[in-house]
Amino acid sequence: MPIDHRLSPEHEELRRTVEEFAHDVIAPKIGEFYENHEFPYEIVREMGRMGLFGLPFPEEYGGMGGDYLALGLVLEELARVDSSIAITLEAGVSLGAMPVYRFGTEEQKREWLPRMCSGEILGAFGLTEPDCGSDAGGTRTTAVRDGDAWVINGSKSFITNSGTDITGLVTVTAVTGRKPDGRPEISSIIVPSGTPGFTVAPAYSKVGWNASDTRELSFSDVRVPAANLLGEEGRGYAQFLRILDEGRIAISALATGLAQGCVDESVSYAKTRRAFGKPIGDNQAIQFKLADMEMRAHTARLAWRDAASRLLAGEPFKKEAALAKLYSSEIAVTNAREATQIHGGYGFMNEYPVARMWRDSKILEIGEGTSEVQRMLIARELGFAS
Structure with missing residues (x-):
């Protein structure tokens, strides 16, 4: 069916x-x-x-x-x-x-x-660390129980929404113990903004996403109530895996939007920009570029909606989310490059939206699981051990 x-x-x-x-x-x-x-x-x-x-x-x-x-x-x-x-x-x-x-x-x-x-x-989610990106199991931030409080020490990097005037909390992953085999036991803890010892660094100077907030965070003997533990102690790793699975659907939808925006801007430009006495859209080479861009955006849309429908139906969706995130992020980069090419020199000028789209697209292959991680997850779902 x-x-x-x-x-x-x-x-x-x-x-x-x-x-x-x-x-x-x-x-x-x-x-x-x-x-x-x-x-x-x-x-x-x-x-x-x-x-x-x-x-x-x-x-x-x-x-x-x-x-x-x-x-x-x-x-x-x-x-x-x-x-x-x-x-x-x-x-x-x-x-x-x-x-x-x-x-x-x-x-x-x-x-x-x-x-x-x-x-x-x-709210923000403090997962990534300066020495720990894709390898989230290598978390070094620690949280030690001291009576009715957790005492947190460590740092996080590349955290979105963490330093705005309206940021209210950051959920932080931290090592709270060791398993019998020596692996870290990771838990999630809510840290309200303004907690003593919780320092938010100045905003990063980024290639793209320049109207969003991204910061590095540090925690020096940050004390929060024991009741701020989110979920079960030691289940933080499993929790963030679930959150990232869902988040990949959302990022895929975002990437699809960027890819479609590249089509929108390029179609409009190709119909109005004239060269050699006619609109550049009259050239078959431009038409074929636009057709391929539309094909990619349409396919990415089907992929993220399929993953979302499985999530809503309560069905397994890990592989479909990884497929959607991988495909949509990579075609967003491709469409942004092609849109810039269609716009020519104007595509290199920041006053044109495609310049922002070009700068914004690359992070989609990195954030919430790199393309390499997505391929690893897909291979696992196909039955291969990593």
């Missing part, structure tokens, strides 16, 4: 609403924020008022009662215009709020989720 990826009326209405918001509100303003490396607080506040940060969460916690498909649709539409805005939402939902929803106690959910769902505060 064929898989039906046509949208319900509710999902289509949401998609159209966000499409209009992206073009009418984000597009005219985001270029200045991007070039000035400024976080777009007013746009983020508006997204909060629209309920976008609460899309996949139940209404009892301040959410919209939607699902992961709805989140993916929103991320795709945002990224068609700008990826900094899209990654702010993706990280705030998938990495900031979702761990609390999936693994938090009822008290933790009621304390944190309503404010994250409304966009009043942002």
